[in-house]
Each structure stands twice: as C-alpha cells, then as structure tokens.
Amino acid sequence: MSSDLRDLYQETILDHGKRPRNFCELAAANRKAEGYNPLCGDRETVFLELEGDLVRDISFQGAGCAISTASASMMTESLKGKSRPEAEALFQRFHDLITGGSSAPADAPPLGKLEVFSGVREYPVRIKCATLPWHTMRSALNGAGQTVSTESGAEASPKDEPSAGPVPPVAC
Numbered sequence: 001m002s003s004d005l006r007d008l009y010q011e012t013i014l015d016h017g018k019r020p021r022n023f024c025e026l027a028a029a030n031r032k033a034e035g036y037n038p039l040c041g042d043r044e045t046v047f048l049e050l051e052g053d054l055v056r057d058i059s060f061q062g063a064g065c066a067i068s069t070a071s072a073s074m075m076t077e078s079l080k081g082k083s084r085p086e087a088e089a090l091f092q093r094f095h096d097l098i099t100g101g102s103s104a105p106a107d108a109p110p111l112g113k114l115e116v117f118s119g120v121r122e123y124p125v126r127i128k129c130a131t132l133p134w135h136t137m138r139s140a141l142n143g144a145g146q147t148v149s150t151e152s153g154a155e156a157s158p159k160d161e162p163s164a165g166p167v168p169p170v171a172c
C-alpha cells in the first residue's frame with residue numbers, strides 16, 4: 001500500500017471511528033439485526049427502513065473498536081438509497097476487497113470511499129471487525145432477526161458484556 005493510501009486509510013477510519021455517521025436508533029426502522037464479534041467484543045445493531053426493495057434509511061448503534069465502528073458508519077452512508085440487490089452486491093464487493101476474493105457480480109456498485117478498508121487485509125485479526133456490520137446488515141435485510149456472530153458455535157449470550165459498555169439508545 002502506498003503511503004498516501006495508508007494516510008487516507010488511517011484518517012478516514014479514525015474520523016468515522018470517532019464520529020460515526022448515522023449512529024442512532026431509526027424510529028421508522030422495519031428491520032433490525034444484532035451482530036457480535038466475540039474475538040474483539042464488537043456489538044452492533046443495524047436498523048433498516050426498507051420500502052419494498054429500497055433501503056430508504058439505515059442506521060446503527062453499538063459498542064466496538066474503531067474499525068468496526070468506522071466500517072458500520074461508512075456502510076450506512078454507502079447503502080442509503082440502494083436497492084436490495086445493490087446492497088447485496090456491495091456486500092460481496094466489500095467482502096472481496098477485505099478477503100482478496102472475487103465473488104462479487106460484475107455489475108456491483110463501485111466501492112468508492114469503502115476502498116480505504118483494503119488496508120485491513122494487512123491485519124487479519126481485524127477482518128471480522130470490518131465485516132461484522134455488513135453481515136449484520138445482511139441479516140436485517142433478509143429479516144432473519146437473529147444475532148449474527150462472527151464465530152459459529154460462540155452464541156452471543158446476555159452474560160457477555162461489550163468491551164466498551166452499553167450505549168444508551170439515541171433516536172435518529
């Protein structure tokens with residue numbers, strides 16, 4: 001990675017990690033899902049206002065590390081106004097970016113600013129932090145309504161306290 005991209009990566013992720021966008025509980029949400037990454041302690045709830053096949057609005061709340069918070073923040077900015085197939089395709093493209101895969105359809109929307117997360121590939125332990133909000137969003141989109149855990153077999157239980165403490169709900 002060039003030093004310019006590294007600087008951009010750090011700046012953008014620090015900014016969104018400190019001042020997350022769409023960090024609130026969406027009153028009009030008709031879908032929501034919770035995600036949990038036991039390896040890091042990240043917990044996030046994603047709220048979706050779905051109108052037919054359109055993501056009319058999206059927000060999130062939770063407590064996690066800078067990477068998971070920044071990833072969720074930038075995800076909400078990227079998905080607002082997208083259709084369900086576009087959101088799904090963008091999920092694949094983001095996943096490919098982070099894991100070095102190639103499963104996204106050719107007509108997937110461009111990643112834009114989300115490209116800064118390519119740097120996460122250099123930190124394998126952070127990959128699940130970055131993908132947690134996306135898996136959670138997908139669960140909300142599909143209406144599964146279960147807590148998504150990055151570790152299968154490690155069920156999120158009420159005993160597990162989030163590392164950064166509970167976050168009081170804030171309405172959008």
Ligand code: ZN
Binds near residue numbers: 067068
């Ligand atoms: Zn994390």
